Amino acid sequence: MIRVGLIQMRMVEDSKANWAEAEARMVEAAAKGANLVVLPELFLTPYFCQKEDPALFDLAETIPGPTTQKLSGLAKKLGIVVVGSLFEKRAPGIYHNTAVVLEKDGSLSGIYRKMHIPHDPLFYEKYYFTPGDLGFKSFATSVGKIGVLICWDQWFPEAARATALSGAQILVYPTAIGWHPPEKDAYGEAQREAWELSQRAHALANGVFVASVNRVGFEANGQGEGKSGLEFWGNSFVSDPFARVLVRASTHATEVQVVECDLAKIEDTRRNWPFLRDRRVDSYENVSKRWAD
Numbered sequence: 001m002i003r004v005g006l007i008q009m010r011m012v013e014d015s016k017a018n019w020a021e022a023e024a025r026m027v028e029a030a031a032k033g034a035n036l037v038v039l040p041e042l043f044l045t046p047y048f049c050q051k052e053d054p055a056l057f058d059l060a061e062t063i064p065g066p067t068t069q070k071l072s073g074l075a076k077k078l079g080i081v082v083v084g085s086l087f088e089k090r091a092p093g094i095y096h097n098t099a100v101v102l103e104k105d106g107s108l109s110g111i112y113r114k115m116h117i118p119h120d121p122l123f124y125e126k127y128y129f130t131p132g133d134l135g136f137k138s139f140a141t142s143v144g145k146i147g148v149l150i151c152w153d154q155w156f157p158e159a160a161r162a163t164a165l166s167g168a169q170i171l172v173y174p175t176a177i178g179w180h181p182p183e184k185d186a187y188g189e190a191q192r193e194a195w196e197l198s199q200r201a202h203a204l205a206n207g208v209f210v211a212s213v214n215r216v217g218f219e220a221n222g223q224g225e226g227k228s229g230l231e232f233w234g235n236s237f238v239s240d241p242f243a244r245v246l247v248r249a250s251t252h253a254t255e256v257q258v259v260e261c262d263l264a265k266i267e268d269t270r271r272n273w274p275f276l277r278d279r280r281v282d283s284y285e286n287v288s289k290r291w292a293d
Contacts, residue, residue, distance in 0.1 A: 003034050006257045010217035036143050036146070045087070068084075081109075083146070095129060109141055157201070177233065196245075211237075216250075
């Protein structure tokens with residue numbers, strides 16, 4: 001059994017306050033029985049990618065580094081596996097959006113660097129993040145094999161498939177996704193539904209659990225007047241291997257959700273829906289091309 005704790009958070013400008021909130025919620029999740037706890041994408045800061053500002057590179061830190069050490073200490077103290085998302089400084093001029101996986105004894109099981117980097121209005125991530133170069137993989141932990149992907153990776157079935165084929169039993173997606181307020185009335189619910197549907201499809205197609213952890217709240221980008229910024233839509237959730245939602249958080253609140261995931265359901269689902277068995281691996285060469293001309 002994996003007992004997954006989702007830490008859905010609202011971020012503020014003060015990184016110390018964000019850490020204090022994350023720590024308190026991790027303690028709460030552990031008290032509720034979680035043995036795997038997942039934090040949202042870039043949980044220490046507001047979503048700074050809404051603008052291009054070279055001074056914001058100062059937010060990055062090395063891995064291992066101060067936040068990794070604090071997460072490690074908390075993982076050991078609480079006896080939980082932790083997935084945390086950080087702005088990594090790898091070398092001068094090379095920065096990544098990186099998730100760390102920490103074992104319950106505090107050791108670093110591994111890191112995943114975000115592979116798909118978006119660049120859209122108020123999501124200017126290509127300015128800050130070098131694409132990941134570690135590939136798609138899973139991490140063996142005391143609670144099972146965890147595959148970690150990050151936010152924009154959610155939309156790519158190839159990423160989910162490759163990670164599942166590495167042996168992942170649960171795909172974990174630290175996330176920062178939300179609405180442009182002027183578009184919310186017209187497109188908001190369709191966008192949120194598409195986001196959830198995409199990930200539940202990954203669970204079904206691969207016969208794995210999926211845990212997606214988002215932030216909440218409106219974050220201004222400091223430019224222009226009025227509601228210039230993003231409204232993060234929360235709705236963190238866990239899906240079972242047949243795409244059934246086991247738990248879903250609210251749209252607006254900081255909260256902790258803990259749900260039990262029975263890993264035996266992976267075997268049962270794959271026996272009855274043998275998508276991996278029936279894959280035509282001899283016929284997918286075009287998948288590795290940009291376009292099948």
